[in-house]
Structures are given as C-alpha cells and as structure tokens.
Amino acid sequence: MADQFDVVVAGAGHNSLVAAAYLAKAELSCLVLEARPRIGGNTATEELTLPGFLHDTCSTAHAIFMESPIWRDQELPLAAYGLEYIATNPACHVVFPDGTSITQWTDMDRTCDEIARFSRHDADAYRAMIGEWRAIAPVFGGMRYTPAGWGPSLAEQLAERPNGLSWQRRQALAAWDIIDAAFEDWHVKSLMLWFAEGTLQPADRPGTGTLAYSFAAGRQRNGWALPNSLSRK
Ligand SMILES: Cc1cc2nc3c(=O)[nH]c(=O)nc-3n(C[C@H](O)[C@H](O)[C@H](O)COP(=O)(O)OP(=O)(O)OC[C@H]3O[C@@H](n4cnc5c(N)ncnc54)[C@H](O)[C@@H]3O)c2cc1C
Structure with missing residues (x-):
C-alpha cells in the first residue's frame, strides 16, 4: 500500500x-x-438479531438515492458492481386504528382507487400533487447535487418556472399545512403525514412543505426501493 x-x-x-x-x-x-x-x-445489512436473519442497520429504502445522478445516470457504475434495486409493489401499506387500510401501488390508478374508497376528492388531489411534483422535481433534485455557489440558487431557478412562486411558497410552509388543506379524509391525511415524516423531520415545522409531495412521489415511482446485492456473485 x-x-x-x-x-x-x-x-x-x-x-x-x-x-x-x-x-x-x-x-x-x-x-x-x-x-x-x-x-x-x-x-x-447485518445480522442484528438471530443468525441468518439479515436486517438493514438504518436504511431500508433508497428511493431518494435512486433519483440521484450517481444511480440514475450511473455516474458511479454501481450496477456493474452488483447493486440492483427491488421496486416493491405494493410500495407500502398503512393500517388505521379503525381496521381500515390504504395500499400504495406503483400503479397510480390502483393507488387512486385505494384512496377513492375513502374520498374521490382525495384520490384526485393525490394524483394532482404527484403530477405537480414530477414536473418540478428536477429543479429540487438538481439543487441537491449542485454545490452551493456553483449554479443559480433554488429561488432563481424557481422564479423561471411558470408556477415557481407557488413552489417557493409551498417550500416555506409546513408539510402538514399543505396536507391538511389538500385532503379531506383523515385516513388519507394520516397516510400523507406518514410519508411526510419519512425523513424524521416534524411535518408541522415551517420549511418542510416539499415533504408533502416528495416522499410519497418517490415511493409511488420506485416502490420501497430495496437495495439488493446478494443475488450477484
Ligand atoms: C433509524 C434510521 C432509519 C433510516 N432509514 C433510511 C432509509 O430508509 N433510507 C435512507 O436513504 N436513509 C435512511 N437513514 C439515513 C441513513 O442511514 C444515513 O443517511 C446514512 O447512513 C448516512 O451515511 P453517512 O456516510 O453520512 O454516515 P454513517 O452511515 O453514519 O457512516 C459513518 C461511518 O464513519 C465511521 N466513523 C465515524 N467516525 C470515524 C472516525 N473518526 N474514524 C473512522 N471512522 C469513523 C463510522 O464507524 C461509520 O461507519 C436512516 C437513518 C436512521 C437513523
């Protein structure tokens, strides 16, 4: 060496x-x-409990990483080294104290059918929110992978978008404020709140607004995004 x-x-x-x-x-x-x-x-992945039982130490789902240029564009050739992702379908399943549940499938229509069992309005709102996020996500994603000072600021980039001011406002709000205003049924609000708190940030804190969209959208597209490198030699 x-x-x-x-x-x-x-x-x-x-x-x-x-x-x-x-x-x-x-x-x-x-x-x-x-x-x-x-x-x-x-x-x-470690044997944290019993022999032969493998657990994730602190990271189950890599949906955010899957959207990064590292993986998406294979800037680092991780697939060639055996990494692959399992897009679980259903993406996730949430149960409620009243015995009901909602399943998120990677098929948007199927997820909306699940939500519509509680509220047709909320199913339409969910579809609209994921669609709106998809359109703006490259701007937020690009910022995540641009060192500070190496490109236009997020505010500058959003200002160039037709609905950029709306997104600046949403970003400044708390995720809960957005969820509470967008949905009417408490089951659906609970589902969206659970998504929004997926990065362990309190969803009632101002500045968490995009988490009302991003986490749910990542699962909607990529499922739970489980890393798997065990099947390759
Ligand atoms: C409960 C929980 C669940 C999570 N779930 C997810 C998830 O589902 N998806 C997701 O994307 N992320 C998840 N995360 C976040 C994810 O685990 C972290 O973002 C990620 O591990 C951070 O990587 P890191 O390299 O910054 O730090 P770490 O993973 O903490 O690695 C730091 C390394 O540095 C070593 N080290 C520290 N100091 C020294 C030193 N002085 N000399 C030598 N070595 C040193 C440590 O031993 C360790 O190996 C979760 C986190 C938690 C706590």
Missing part, C-alpha cells in the same frame, strides 16, 4: 464512500479509514 495519498477520508459510510469514489474518478489517490470492522456505516 502506498504511504502517501492525495486525500484521507475519515469513515467509510455511504457518504464518505461516494465522495472517495468521485475523488478517485478525478484521479486523486484516496485512503478511506473506517473505525468499525466493516464498511457501509448505517447503510449496511
């Missing part, structure tokens, strides 16, 4: 590994140092 490196990376969690891979792609030599006996950080 070389004794000199261009970059030393502390920790071999998912973010460090991605950073080190890009640095290596830029032909910088990297040394990644991990304190634990295995790499991956919290994005790992």
Whole structure:
C-alpha cells in the first residue's frame, strides 16, 4: 500500500464512500479509514438479531438515492458492481386504528382507487400533487447535487418556472399545512403525514412543505426501493 495519498477520508459510510469514489474518478489517490470492522456505516445489512436473519442497520429504502445522478445516470457504475434495486409493489401499506387500510401501488390508478374508497376528492388531489411534483422535481433534485455557489440558487431557478412562486411558497410552509388543506379524509391525511415524516423531520415545522409531495412521489415511482446485492456473485 502506498504511504502517501492525495486525500484521507475519515469513515467509510455511504457518504464518505461516494465522495472517495468521485475523488478517485478525478484521479486523486484516496485512503478511506473506517473505525468499525466493516464498511457501509448505517447503510449496511447485518445480522442484528438471530443468525441468518439479515436486517438493514438504518436504511431500508433508497428511493431518494435512486433519483440521484450517481444511480440514475450511473455516474458511479454501481450496477456493474452488483447493486440492483427491488421496486416493491405494493410500495407500502398503512393500517388505521379503525381496521381500515390504504395500499400504495406503483400503479397510480390502483393507488387512486385505494384512496377513492375513502374520498374521490382525495384520490384526485393525490394524483394532482404527484403530477405537480414530477414536473418540478428536477429543479429540487438538481439543487441537491449542485454545490452551493456553483449554479443559480433554488429561488432563481424557481422564479423561471411558470408556477415557481407557488413552489417557493409551498417550500416555506409546513408539510402538514399543505396536507391538511389538500385532503379531506383523515385516513388519507394520516397516510400523507406518514410519508411526510419519512425523513424524521416534524411535518408541522415551517420549511418542510416539499415533504408533502416528495416522499410519497418517490415511493409511488420506485416502490420501497430495496437495495439488493446478494443475488450477484
Ligand atoms: C433509524 C434510521 C432509519 C433510516 N432509514 C433510511 C432509509 O430508509 N433510507 C435512507 O436513504 N436513509 C435512511 N437513514 C439515513 C441513513 O442511514 C444515513 O443517511 C446514512 O447512513 C448516512 O451515511 P453517512 O456516510 O453520512 O454516515 P454513517 O452511515 O453514519 O457512516 C459513518 C461511518 O464513519 C465511521 N466513523 C465515524 N467516525 C470515524 C472516525 N473518526 N474514524 C473512522 N471512522 C469513523 C463510522 O464507524 C461509520 O461507519 C436512516 C437513518 C436512521 C437513523
């Protein structure tokens, strides 16, 4: 092993590994140092309970990652190294205290049929919200992968869109405010609230507005997006 490196990376969690891979792609030599006996950080599969039972340590679903250029454009050729994603269908299933439930399928019509059992209005609202998010998602997604100062700000990009001001307002609101206004049935509101809190941010906090859309839309498209690398040798 070389004794000199261009970059030393502390920790071999998912973010460090991605950073080190890009640095290596830029032909910088990297040394990644991990304190634990295995790499991956919290994005790992481990025997946490009984022998033979594999669990995700802290990351079950990679729907957000699937929308990144790392995976979507294979900027890092992870598929060639054996990573694949299982788009679970149904995407998810939520049960309620009154014994009813709603299933989200990757087929939009089927999901809307589920929601329409509670409210036709809410089924239409769900379809409209996912559609609106799909149209604007590239702007928000692009910002996530653009270092600060390397391109126009989010506000500048939204201002160029016909409905950009609406999205600036939605972004500033709390996710709950959007959900509460858009849906009428409490089962549907609960489902959407559960989605909105999927990144562990309180949905009643101003500034979480896009979470009323993004998490549900990711599951709608990609299912639960389970990583699988066990089937390849
Ligand atoms: C309960 C829970 C559920 C989650 N579910 C999901 C999900 O479904 N989907 C999703 O996308 N994300 C999920 N996440 C988030 C995801 O787990 C994290 O975003 C991801 O693990 C962060 O990766 P990281 O590389 O930044 O840090 P980590 O995964 O924490 O990795 C850090 C690594 O650095 C090492 N390290 C730290 N300090 C040092 C040091 N000084 N020297 C050497 N090594 C060091 C650690 O041992 C560790 O291996 C979840 C998180 C939690 C807590």
